[in-house]
Every structure is written in C-alpha cells, then in structure tokens.
Amino acid sequence: SQQGEEDPQALSIQEGENATMNCSYKTSINNLQWYRQNSGRGLVHLILIRSNEREKHSGRLRVTLDTSKKSSSLLITASRAADTASYFCAYASGGSYIPTFGRGTSLIVHP
C-alpha cells in the first residue's frame, strides 16, 4: 500500500489561530479518517469521512474531502495549546479496509 502525504510536515501557530492540515493520497478510497497522537502515545480517532461525503464537522474540527483531487484537509478552528499533537490521515482503498496512514503533521500551538 502507498502511504499518503501530509502537508505541512510541521506547523507552529498561536493559540486562537486556525490550523489547516492537508492529506493527499494516490488511489481511490472507501473512506478517510483523521487521528491525533500526543507525544509517543496512542492514536485518538477524530473523524471519519466517507468517499461520498464532501465535508464533515465535529466541534472545532472541519474535514473536507475532494476525491477528484485525491486530497483531504483538516481544519482546527480557534486552536488551543492542548491541540499540540501530531495529526495523521488514514484511508482504506480498493478491496481493503485496513487503513494506510500518512506521515503526519506535527502541530504546535503556542499559548
């Protein structure tokens, strides 16, 4: 399986600002998920968007999916220091439902 690519690799912002992370992939997908990982710990599932959906919201999170461009974005609005973490996209493609993870975006939110 081919890993997705997240952009940027690292992002540093001030509290209160918005953070946008992008994920690109190379194959057609069944769905795409976003996860958060605090330093050296397990992954926390944030949101799942299906291939027939274009946008999804969950609290301060907004995820978009553009299957024609094979890309997704995660927007965190009004960021907080507690949002400091690595964010990963993961997608299942073809006949497989095993998610393939991107390399992640490291987000630092300065108080």
Added chain:
Amino acid sequence: KAGVTQTPRYLIKTRGQQVTLSCSPISGHRSVSWYQQTPGQGLQFLFEYFSETQRNKGNFPGRFSGRQFSNSRSEMNVSTLELGDSALYLCASSLGGQGNTEAFFGQGTRLTVV
C-alpha cells in the same frame, strides 16, 4: 466501556531475544490490527486478526507473528530481535466490518532493543 489495553507499556530487550506484546480490544470488537511506528517509516501495518484468524498481513518478515484468542485478545511476537525493531507498537481494535474501518488505538508498547 474500557478502551484498548496494551501491555506492557515499556520494554527493553537485547538483540537476539524474543518478545511478546499483548492487546485487549474493546469489548465486542472482533478485529485487532497491529502497527509499528518509527520516526523514519511512520505507521506501518503489521497484520490484522479477526475471529482468531489472520485476515490481512503487511510487509514484515516472518520474525513478526501474532495470534488472537477466542476472547479477541491478541498477542504479537517478535523473534530474534534486531536494533531496528525498536519502535512504538500500536494495536487497534474495531468491529471488523468492511464498511467501517473506524479503529480505536491502545497507548502502545514502547520497545527498545539494545
């Protein structure tokens, strides 16, 4: 309900030894997947077990093996450890249905091979 539990949290082993990691999935989840996370390679899929059978396998050597018990708990074994096996090993549990891959992860086992 309780989340995914991985034990032990930390482990130090010597090259050539073997190690067994354990994962208890969320109650009712029948699928357990294992991932290796390293700074260089990111999250790499090892294998997935469903109803005591290995259903999917990643591209890892045969030194990496696993099994799943009737209560869905899973173990992963690595034999003849190499320095490069040092990593965070994560397991994820899910219902196992093909339409929904939402997976819930444990805190991981940090393995250091010296």
